[in-house]
Amino acid sequence: MEKKRNLHIGWLVTAMVVVLLIIDQWIKLYIKTHFCLGESVRVTDWFFIDFIENNGMAWGMSFIGKFWLSLLRSVAIVALIVYLYRIIRRGTHRLLYIILVALVLTGAIGNMIDSMFYGLMFTASSPYYVSYMVPFGDGYAPFFMGKVVDMFRFPFFSYTWPEWVPFWGGQQGTFFDPVFNFADACVSVGIISMLLFCRKELEQLGGNDKKKGEKKETSTQADKKETSVNKKGSKEDNKEDKK
Structure with missing residues (x-):
């Protein structure tokens, strides 16, 4: 199903x-x-085909x-x-x-x-x-x-930046150009x-990458521990053989 x-x-x-x-x-x-x-x-005052x-x-x-x-x-x-x-x-x-x-x-x-x-x-x-x-x-x-x-262009309205605004002061602009x-x-x-309606899925997407990294790190640490244990075991076996 x-x-x-x-x-x-x-x-x-x-x-x-x-x-x-x-x-x-x-x-x-x-x-x-x-x-x-x-x-x-010009289609309307706020819609142009350019x-x-x-x-x-x-x-x-x-x-x-x-x-x-x-x-x-x-x-x-x-x-x-x-x-x-x-x-x-x-x-x-x-x-x-x-x-x-x-x-x-x-x-x-x-x-x-x-x-x-x-x-x-x-x-x-x-x-x-x-x-x-x-x-x-x-x-x-x-x-x-x-x-x-x-x-498509939608110039909804025009505006002028206040004179005190750095760089753009006094300049005219259009939203949305x-x-x-x-x-x-x-x-x-x-x-x-x-971004508005699927935050859960986006968090899961980021969380999956984090989990993969954690799993990889955990497996690496486990491999290191296993290797060290094997080395210790082999050393002890060698000591017993010498005795």
């Missing part, structure tokens, strides 16, 4: 990931092939090279897939936690698809013309070096929701 339940959860999570990836890629493909780079469309591309992580962040970032993202995706498979198979975690982990995985895969294939499939985006698809391999960048497509995509939203919603 439990195996059947875990199997159903596995299929549910797989279907969810596939559907969300289709939504993410449909949005990106539409923007990529219908907008010029930097083009902006087409930009970035080499970095979620929300346009970048602090390491593109290749290493793609490699790091690949390792993280594999680790998440293995972890998700294990917790579904064990059946020891709540469905909410499993769904949120899958949500983070979906976002990571969504942006990874951009990096892996968009550079091979499309011409480079430009402020002067719309990008279009080309024969696979004839695009603007090699494998792993494609740019991530971002489009970063441009992001659907995959970024999946990652952010998944992580924030886990």
Whole structure:
């Protein structure tokens, strides 16, 4: 019965990931092939569609090279897939936690698809013309070096820093100004929701690592004790033989 339940959860999570990836890629493909780079469309006063591309992580962040970032993202995706498979198979975690982990995985895969294939499939985006698809391999960048497509911006309100604030005094700002995509939203919603509603599972995750370390330390100490006992025993045997 439990195996059947875990199997159903596995299929549910797989279907969810596939559907969300289709939504993410449909949005990106539409923007990529219908907008010029930097083009902006005002939907409401607090919602804009701004087409930009970035080499970095979620929300346009970048602090390491593109290749290493793609490699790091690949390792993280594999680790998440293995972890998700294990917790579904064990059946020891709540469905909410499993769904949120899958949500983070979906976002990571969504942006990874951009990096892996968009550079091979499309011409480079430009402020002067719309990008279009080309024969696979004839695009603007090699494998792993494609740019991530971002489009959503929500400038809810503007503000001015007080003059007494160091560095930013008197400067104007907007909340919330970063441009992001659907995959970024999946990652952010998944992580924030886990921090708010799945503290028990996160504590267990940290506790398991701690227990493994304690077990390893205990086994090492036991091995040392056993070795010392064996040495003492052999010394006593040698003394008796000499007598």
